[in-house]
Each structure stands twice: as C-alpha cells, then as structure tokens.
Amino acid sequence: MYSSAMxxxxxxxxxxxxxxSLCFLWLLSRFLNKVWWTPFRIQSAMxxxxxxxxxxxxxxxxxxEIISLRNEAWKSPMELCHQIFPRVHPHVYLWKKLYGKNFLMWKGSMPLLVVTESELIKEILNNRDGTYLKPDQPYLKKLLGNGLITTRGEKWFKLRKLANHAFHGESLxxxxxxxxxxxxVMxxxxxxxAGNEIEVFRDFKLLTSEVISRTAFGSSYLEGQRIFxxxxxxxxxFSRNIYTVRIPGIRQAFSSLKL
Structure with missing residues (x-):
C-alpha cells in the first residue's frame, strides 16, 4: 500500500x-510572438x-532612443528662435530627415506610423468612413476623460457638434x-x-488659464487655480508614462487573479 501511494x-x-511546463511554453510563445515575431513581420511588410x-x-x-533624444534636446536652454519642433519632438524631427515624411517607429512592441505629409493628414483627419481608428490611450483618457480626442464613432460626432456650436463665430x-x-490685467x-525680469512663460500660462476659466466657466483664474x-x-x-514599456500579458494576468 505504501509503495502504491508513492x-x-x-x-x-x-x-x-x-x-x-506546457503553460510556461504557451505563455513564452505568446510573449515572443508579441515582442519578437510580430514586430519584425510588420517592419518587413511596411x-x-x-x-x-x-x-x-x-x-x-x-x-x-526617444527618451535619449529628448533628454539631449532639453539639457540646454532654447535659443531665441521659432524652431520649436526639434525641441518638442526631436525624434520625429530627426527620423523625418532620415526616413522621409512618413515613417514607422515603435513604442515597445506597438508600431506607430508617423504621417507628416499634408495631403495624407487631411485624408486621415476627415475619416468620413471610419477607416482610421484612434488608438486606445488609457493615460490620455484618464487625463482628458471621454472627450473629442479620445472618443470614437457616434459619440465623437455628438461631441464635435457641441464643440462646433461653442466655437461658432458669434459665440467667439x-x-x-x-x-x-x-x-x-497681465x-x-x-x-x-518695469525694470525687473519677467517670467513670460509663466505669465502667459496664467493668462491662458484665466481666459479659459472666464470664458468657459465664468470665473476668475484665482477661483479655478486649484483645478489648473x-x-x-x-x-x-501623463508625459512621464507616454514611453513607458510594459510586459505584454502582465496586466491581464493580474486582472484575472483579482477576479
């Protein structure tokens, strides 16, 4: 009996x-497909x-590379010029010169097609048949809510209609x-x-906030200061998490455990 139990x-x-072992191999194959095989297949096709x-x-x-280029661009004060684009998006500025007006870049294993050609941009923004879907950006949705930038489909058209009314010529x-x-006031x-140094960037930020607060909510900037x-x-x-790379499947696994 003892032997049988053993x-x-x-x-x-x-x-x-x-x-x-089978579960581990299955998870490993999915992980490698996500972060290795699929990206190289997409890159080859493009x-x-x-x-x-x-x-x-x-x-x-x-x-x-993006973080390194941004740090390099921001480590010194900006010259008095209108060349803002190379400082704000140095990676797009560099890669546009190297690869052309439209190019492919990667955020982790997610491909991003960057389009800077004006005619293509017009076609994408018109999007009358819903061909070009907005990517799901959870951090942006947490920051802005379900607004024009984050919504799709019928809800987007309703919000666009409301925005058009608010920005009509007479309303403006x-x-x-x-x-x-x-x-x-500024x-x-x-x-x-007069005669003292003025922090123009800060004052214009205050001016913008006050104008938005007064025109949209009918209050002064001082009342809405906490909100801004x-x-x-x-x-x-949000800006710190834009280029954060996450391990595919980890979030879903923890969500399943919580359930």
Missing amino acids: VGGGTMIIYFSGWV SSQGIKGPSYRFFHGNSK KRMVPEMVASTE IERWKQQ DMLTKMVLI
Whole structure:
C-alpha cells in the first residue's frame, strides 16, 4: 500500500510538472510572438511598401532612443528662435530627415506610423468612413476623460457638434471682452514690474488659464487655480508614462487573479 501511494504521488507530480511546463511554453510563445515575431513581420511588410524607420529593438522598440533624444534636446536652454519642433519632438524631427515624411517607429512592441505629409493628414483627419481608428490611450483618457480626442464613432460626432456650436463665430465674439480684460490685467502687472525680469512663460500660462476659466466657466483664474494646478500635475504624470514599456500579458494576468 505504501509503495502504491508513492507511485501515485510520483505520477501526480509528473502530470503537474508537465502541465506547468506546457503553460510556461504557451505563455513564452505568446510573449515572443508579441515582442519578437510580430514586430519584425510588420517592419518587413511596411518596408516592402516603402515605409522605412528606425529598427525595432527587442522589447522596448524605440522608447530608449526617444527618451535619449529628448533628454539631449532639453539639457540646454532654447535659443531665441521659432524652431520649436526639434525641441518638442526631436525624434520625429530627426527620423523625418532620415526616413522621409512618413515613417514607422515603435513604442515597445506597438508600431506607430508617423504621417507628416499634408495631403495624407487631411485624408486621415476627415475619416468620413471610419477607416482610421484612434488608438486606445488609457493615460490620455484618464487625463482628458471621454472627450473629442479620445472618443470614437457616434459619440465623437455628438461631441464635435457641441464643440462646433461653442466655437461658432458669434459665440467667439462674445468671449472677446473677457479675453481683453484678462490681457489688460497681465499688461498692467508687467507695467508695475518695469525694470525687473519677467517670467513670460509663466505669465502667459496664467493668462491662458484665466481666459479659459472666464470664458468657459465664468470665473476668475484665482477661483479655478486649484483645478489648473491639478491638471498641470496630471499632465506631468501623463508625459512621464507616454514611453513607458510594459510586459505584454502582465496586466491581464493580474486582472484575472483579482477576479
């Protein structure tokens, strides 16, 4: 009896080990398909159609290169010029010169087709037949909610209709006095600081916030200061997570465990 129990226990261990090994191999194959085979297949297909771009790097795509280029562009003060694009998106500026107006880049294992050709941009933005779907961006949705930038389909058309009404010519004319009043307050503040150094960027940010607050909510910037400060912090958090690379399947696995 003791011998039979030992044999039965050993068989169960073998079965269990085999099941665990099969599960591991299945997960490994899905992981490699996601971060290795599929990206190289997409890159090859796009290249055959004349769409070039920086090479895909295993797991992180081009995220490290993008972060490195941004850090390099931001490490020194900007000159007094209108060349803002190379500083804001140095990777797009560089790769556009290297690979053409339209190119392929990678955020982790997710391909991103960058389009800078004006006619193609018009076609994509018109999107009358719904061919070009917006990518799902959870961080952007947390920051902006279900607005024009994040919604699709019928809901997007309803929001667009509401926005068109708000930005109609007559509606904008009614906002002009509020804009003028906010600008005059800023100019008066500058006059009081004559001879001193003025932080123009900060003051224009305050002006923008006050104009939006007055025209949209009918309140002064001081009343809505807490809201704008919170939005600024949320934007910083969002910007830090744009190029964060996550291991495919981990989030879904933890969600399943919670259920």
